[in-house]
Amino acid sequence: MTRFFLVDIHYTIEAGKAILRLYGRDGKGKPVTLKDENFEPYFYVVCDDPAGLEDLKEDDFHVTKVEKEEKLLLEKPVTAYKVYVNLPTAVPVLRELAKDIGQTLEDDVLFARRYLIDKGLTPLDLVEAEVEGDSIKTIKAETGTYTPKGLAFDIETYTPPDRKEIDYDNPIIMIAVYAPDYQKVLTWKKAKGAEVLDSEKAMLERFVDVVKAYDPDILTGYASDGFDLPYLLARCKKLKVPLALGKDGSSVITKGRSRQEARITGIAHVDLYKFIRRVLGRTMKTQSFSLNNVSQELLGEKKQEVDLDNIGSAWDAGKIDEFVEYNLQDTKLTYNLMLKVWPSLLEMTKIVGLPLFDASRLSFSQFVEWYMMKKAFSMNELFPAKPGYREQTRRMGQRAQGGYVYEPEPGVYDNIAVYDYRSLYPSIIVSHNISPGTVNCECCKGKIPEHDMHFCKKKQGFVSGVIKELLDYRTTIKKQSQKNKDVVLEARAYALKVLLNSFYGYLGFAMARWYSTQCVEAITAYARHYVKDVIAKAEKQGFAVRYGDTDSCMLELGKKTEKDAKKFLQLVNKGLADPMELELEDVFPAGIWVATKGTAQGAKKRYALLDKEGNLKIRGFESVRRNAAVIARKTQQELLMIVLKDRDKEKAVKLVKDTVDKLRKNELPIEDVVITTQVQKTTDKYESVGPHVAAAKLMENKGRTVKKGTIVAYIVKKGEGKIRDRVQLAEDARQGEYDGEYYITNSLVPAVENILSVLGVSPESITEATQQTTLAGF
DNA sequence: TAACAACAGTCCCGAA
């Protein structure tokens, strides 16, 4: 009997047979490798007459047996034939032949993943195997707490002083690895603090040895899928060094060109850049996803800045001491980032049940889909086929209505109670049993809001059942995080929230296996119903409704107290079916809503609240937008603080006037007028060329690569004509080069005018008055 | 930086 934490799984074909190898570590920290030779690949065929299935064959591929099974497809019973084949690689071949006989299903499930699903094993959790030698006889899942054994690494490459592109002809000059109990920097020129090897080749060989000796479960880098490992591989190939990091002695394997990934057999390679960018990217404030910026935001740690542009000349001059420090520092940051995201990453890996390598690279849709597939197996549901191209296009044209947003009345208000449904869409799915298989059942009647549709009340739906489990779990975590004010739990609750909301999105996602417009329509119709219901109830109770968006409702308490606010919460919750629940997030001493530009109408998705500790919670305003000029963002934020906290109109006016003045007199440093904007396509693809695209082209002219996602920092210069003809890269901007008038009219004034007008101050008075003082100065 | 969804504000370009 062997018990161990499962880290990775991989299969090979030996003597015409698929052999799975499971890699992991036992409770004492000893590495474990076991093989399973008794798992057979298969797919399903749904048909009336299975004749001919057993005889399918092509080349070396053939069917080994066929079993009849009663399964469910989209929650309806079907008879399916389970077609076993001799090799995993036979599946994509024989399924094509089987298409003449019936509908093939589950014919695109990777073999190792199939194994994990069928055996119910969870990576990074315990498994228990009965073995003979190193061969698995039986295997089952257990539970235990895994402690990660990780190693971070980073390479530095030689770059000639005048070049910046990646060129595999340039050598790797340094490699660092970091774990709390082990650090090393390798290089091949004399340097303080490093182990100095004779040559690049020797260094690469040593690197392989170092990693093997440390024997990590997890090897982590920052952008290591796209840079470090492909680079290492290229240099190793050139110098004839096997990059044999695999636990079976195999080399690192890279895959894909646009979306590269580097796999190491038996070790979970985690590219933190990829994971952070995809999972946290949307919510991060950072200007770029450089290791430094990301560490700054996530860890509050900044590494020493070293000018890497000089690494080539420094190397040539043999002055590389500072790069040793720098290289190690990078790996330390990478390691700490790993620790930071570990609770969420571990959570997601265990939930989805795929190896860490795969789990850390999943998109949200893949995540949802693999989770559903895992659950489907245990509930005897067949995995529906992925939609074909035509079906995808058809779905693309469909659009379901979304959430309701209440139009606010511009103004400053006191004592705002903020209510918000906990996991609204997921809780609707669960409480109303929304699932493709429960739509308009024969056995029940009823009608959902806005649509002639109902959902079964008797039979548990597949999707609703799957989400219920996760939702209950998230609720526990969220409550714990609130109770203990624990940021780690909060991060986990957040990851789970996004995941849960992705189930709703997934049901309306064109490429989904489980796709249902009806479900999507139902979910959002219920959501609109529930948020409007709170609004109506609040009004009935005499509250002034100030705002609401999708699942939230903000009430001005007026003469009412916080106790009344809590009573109202009870009232609403009494009318809600489990697991739906409205939460009272907080009562804020003050809040402001403004008009949309050029109208008197209240702007949605733009407001600010002052909390009891005196902090601002700003939503939608320029101050939280990276593509607004820094000066506009700063001034607006200060202004909001003055308006909500100091309540000082004079001070507010003065702030803006002073800022206008400084802009006019060109007194502000360049950093204050920088605008950062992302290019979402390559620069040649633009129909309309805006300032940031013009700036991106300036970068390209300087020989810099601009890719999708590059964030461009620029300023607007004085001059005539279009704004795009007046941009200058922030890095090249000279002091005083910016156009103060542009920033006043197009940036600062728009950001503050609707706030000032709530106070009854007209923007003209601000700019005019300054003009007068300026003139008076002459 | 392909791939969970919809709703919404603002800036600037480009056609009329």
Added chain:
DNA sequence: TTCGGGACTGTT
């Protein structure tokens, strides 16, 4: 000069 739409970013 006006106005619609492309582009980007944020909120839920």
